[in-house]
Amino acid sequence: MSPASSLNWLCFREAHAARKEKNINDNEYYHHLLRHLTGETHENEHCTADDKRLSVIDPFGYEVQRASGEIEHSQNLATFERIFEAYRAGDLEGVIAGHDSLDEKHAKHIRRLSAMKSLLDRRADVLRFCLGLGGFEYDLIFRFESNTVKQDKHPKTFDALEGSEFRKLHPRSLPPWEMFDIGGPLPVDW
Template identity: 50%
Template structure:
């Protein structure tokens, strides 16, 4: 594993981006370098725990942090940076082309990241692509962000989510609202 004093760690990159000290290309470069084995002292200290500051303030950086714990096979982050550059400044076809250049294992992890990025940006075309191919688990942060989408505000993104298995997965294991809020539930309401 390579260490780097020149690159920024997850929180540093998220903070620098938020304050305008780095641009989009630099932000993605610093984050995605972790998928190619770049580590920092802070990464090692936090290797077995999630950084909830990121979860709250930069869900994408948070997910890259989580994925980097599962995936460390790549030696070059350039293909990952290329797909996110295509996402930001290219066309839908450019994103697909960059995706198709990835190895299967890489593509699965990148689709997970790309799906969250598209969800956060309400980019329904890329979100649909990622969800149709699938091959990745919907983590809690993805489900949380999906639950924030309202049909009146973002009808296309809402439609993609509603038609996907995200809705079915998200509802599994949950009691109906009436079981929670009606008499006898965990949060009873006195109607």
């Protein structure tokens, strides 16, 4: 993946906006985001702060932002980029090989990012791999998104979630209208 040399290095929101407006391609988007994992930062406050607004407009970008504050910074940007290049190419074996080339202190963060991206994209193969290994935080955004997966629309992703240790730890929550109408775990006596 070649860096976007003709562009300045973009921070999270800017990379999201540029990709949305088709000013940068997917490779450049990932380059801008993943570069933060090397410890490089921008001067603006959104680079290092917990930008909750980013979680709404770009959940994957938000996960990268959070991981960049937690990961032991690495100069291994090329490996991070190769993993997501393999992901975009649909190459599960490439994702696994890239993941396995990392030490655990970096691999757990890449699993977390890959799990979020595969959940957002409904990629059951990568999601199953990540959830099978676990070892990363299932944050509120991940848990919320997991509850939006419907069995009739995305059966493979649904099965990957339901058969995982994640789902044992975080059972599927019913929408409020179902809780009200049927009482959820408590029977309703109308």
